[in-house]
Amino acid sequence: DSGVTQTPKHLITATGQRVTLRCSPRSGDLSVYWYQQSLDQGLQFLIQYYNGEERAKGNILERFSAQQFPDLHSELNLSSLELGDSALYFCASSVVRASEQFFGPGTRLTVL
Amino acid sequence: SQELEQSPQSLIVQEGKNLTINCTSSKTLYGLYWYKQKYGEGLIFLMMLQKGGEEKSHEKITAKLDEKKQQSSLHITASQPSHAGIYLCGADGDSNYQLIWGAGTKLIIKP
Numbered sequence: 182d183s184g185v186t187q188t189p190k191h192l193i194t195a196t197g198q199r200v201t202l203r204c205s206p207r208s209g210d211l212s213v214y215w216y217q218q219s220l221d222q223g224l225q226f227l228i229q230y231y232n233g234e235e236r237a238k239g240n241i242l243e244r245f246s247a248q249q250f251p252d253l254h255s256e257l258n259l260s261s262l263e264l265g266d267s268a269l270y271f272c273a274s275s276v277v278r279a280s281e282q283f284f285g286p287g288t289r290l291t292v293l
Numbered sequence: 294s295q296e297l298e299q300s301p302q303s304l305i306v307q308e309g310k311n312l313t314i315n316c317t318s319s320k321t322l323y324g325l326y327w328y329k330q331k332y333g334e335g336l337i338f339l340m341m342l343q344k345g346g347e348e349k350s351h352e353k354i355t356a357k358l359d360e361k362k363q364q365s366s367l368h369i370t371a372s373q374p375s376h377a378g379i380y381l382c383g384a385d386g387d388s389n390y391q392l393i394w395g396a397g398t399k400l401i402i403k404p
Contacts, residue, residue: 183335223396224336224381271335281326282392284335 184208185285187272193291199260202288206253206274212236213255214275214282215247219268230255231277262292295320297384299395306372307403314367314398316382322362324385326392331378339367339380369400377402 184207194200206213215227217240226239230249241247244262249255259266269289273282296319306312316325324343328336340349342358342365349356353370369376379399383392 183337185335224394226392226394269333273336281338281341282336283338284328286335287333289333 183283183285185272185274185283187270187285187288189288190286191289191291193293194262195293196262196264198262198292199258200262200290202257202259202270202272202290204255204257204272204274204285206255206272207283210274210276210283211253212275212277213249213253214273215241215255215257216271216273217268218271218287222268224271227257259290264292266290267292295384295393297382297393297395299380299382299398301398302396303399303401305401305403308373309371312369312372312400314380314400316365316367316395318363318384320363322358322365322384325358325365326383327356327365327367328381328383329378330381330397336381372400372402374402374404376400 186205188203192200211232214229217225217227227241228247229237233249244260247257267290269287271287272285275282298317300315326341327339329339330336340356342356345360345362347358355368358365377400379397381397382395
């Protein structure tokens, strides 16, 4: 158990819908990272927050947004969902630097 | 931008045999991380290498960073079914806040 929790574990929804994925980092970790993993794209970095502020952006679509709250939990919002958004979404946390990220179990999103 | 190439993409090994997975960077590596992922689960941190020539071991897994710091290898000795999974390497990217990832190597252990 990494100490990072993600909910829900599975999510099935329809195209055009909006969903919110939630992540609670390890106790004491200030950085939260969101990743998308699909069979054809591999692990793709989406966005990172540090202590409530956005620090780095990767391959995140404009339809996706995220935020980190004062209690350090984070949410990833995916809107106008498309079939191609079906993937595993991981959250990871670390104390400060990018190294030694601790990953949550992931949320499997299926868009029908 | 920096890229990481892993080889092989997949590997089927008889239980008990040794194997090696490579991770090659397009730029000098200042931090190289190995993670393991079981299918459909989160990534588990294995090791971090920072110095050229550095070598670390954990149980039957050894990782090395070459002197020029552009390639790392992960070696598993006497493979077991528990070693099966996807191995990913990550490296400090241009930003201090994110890692660059290899595409992963899928390891299957045949009993």
